[in-house]
Amino acid sequence: MDNRAIRMPTPPKPSSIKPLRGVRVLSLALNVPGPATMMRLRAMGATCTKLEPPAGDPMARYNPDVFATVHRGVKLLQADLRTPEGRSVLSRELARSEVLLTSFRPAALASLGLGWKALHKEYPGLSQVAIVGAPGERAQEAGHDLTYMAEAGLLLSHEMPPTLYADMGGALMAAEAVLGAVLQRHRSGRGIYSEVALSAAAAWLALPRSWGMTLPDGPVGGGHAGYRIYGCKDGRVAVAALEPHFAAALCKAAGVQASPRNPMMASATHATIAAFFAGQTCGELQALAVAQDIPLRTLALKPDSFP
Numbered sequence: 001m002d003n004r005a006i007r008m009p010t011p012p013k014p015s016s017i018k019p020l021r022g023v024r025v026l027s028l029a030l031n032v033p034g035p036a037t038m039m040r041l042r043a044m045g046a047t048c049t050k051l052e053p054p055a056g057d058p059m060a061r062y063n064p065d066v067f068a069t070v071h072r073g074v075k076l077l078q079a080d081l082r083t084p085e086g087r088s089v090l091s092r093e094l095a096r097s098e099v100l101l102t103s104f105r106p107a108a109l110a111s112l113g114l115g116w117k118a119l120h121k122e123y124p125g126l127s128q129v130a131i132v133g134a135p136g137e138r139a140q141e142a143g144h145d146l147t148y149m150a151e152a153g154l155l156l157s158h159e160m161p162p163t164l165y166a167d168m169g170g171a172l173m174a175a176e177a178v179l180g181a182v183l184q185r186h187r188s189g190r191g192i193y194s195e196v197a198l199s200a201a202a203a204w205l206a207l208p209r210s211w212g213m214t215l216p217d218g219p220v221g222g223g224h225a226g227y228r229i230y231g232c233k234d235g236r237v238a239v240a241a242l243e244p245h246f247a248a249a250l251c252k253a254a255g256v257q258a259s260p261r262n263p264m265m266a267s268a269t270h271a272t273i274a275a276f277f278a279g280q281t282c283g284e285l286q287a288l289a290v291a292q293d294i295p296l297r298t299l300a301l302k303p304d305s306f307p
Helices: 033-043 063-071 085-093 105-111 116-122 136-140 145-153 165-188 199-204 244-254 268-276 280-294
Strands: 024-027 045-051 076-078 100-103 127-132 194-198 227-232 235-240 294-302
Touching: 024 033, 024 227, 033 045, 033 100, 033 127, 033 165, 033 199, 045 085, 105 136, 116 127, 127 165, 136 194, 145 165, 145 199, 165 194, 165 199, 194 199, 194 244, 227 268, 235 268, 235 280, 244 268, 244 280, 280 294
Parallel strands: 024 045, 024 100, 045 076, 100 127, 127 194
Antiparallel strands: 227 235, 235 294
16 A cells, blocks of 8 residues: 555644634535535534435545545435435425535436525525536536546646645635625525536636646746755755745855856756755755745655665
């Protein structure tokens, strides 16, 4: 088993500001985007309930630890929405909620009687935030995080991405949509419908690349000698000395001769800084970062990674 990837990060400490305190959110959304949205809403003080099908959320089977993490503080219910008993449970929860979060394709929602027109007629104060794969007419298309990242131009090799960018970006956008829906409801007294497309989340995250910023010769894609990843004696170093004063400190430490002919985008500067880092250990570089106020982080090789 590759133990490099098995590490549950410490969740950020919740903010003392709770703008959604007292707001009740009901979720029917399964897998990652919906639960991750609820995690954000809980952090903002919302009271969250999730209504799952009798078989439960697939995430509970393929990753029970993550399921437990993202559902902490969420009330979990189960009901078959195709039965009268299940519809009764759903009606009860909808009547007491301000926002409904879904992640079904439109046809599936319609088959359950949960299209927006029907919902809004029966629960005029309820808002719906619908997480879909792609916007508008494309909402019926099959897809997942990986396909939306491919569409956005974010898959640059055969290696799998290190995280679920579209899903997690979509969760942030869905939480933003919930905030907007609550604000609008407080103004008008009526609920609104908001659609959040995971493909749009991937496209949003891809904007810096479309602007050329993260291309190989772009300023934050490797073209700037002070903003890239280098090798060092016992690992790698990620340096982010983009601002002039940070770049100047890095150049001074690395022995770069400052001149108009030797800017941070020049190959000679790259070579000098690369040679400097290659002769330093992770410990030495971390000490340098503190002493010279240089933004960098080292990534030490594990013992079993050495040749």
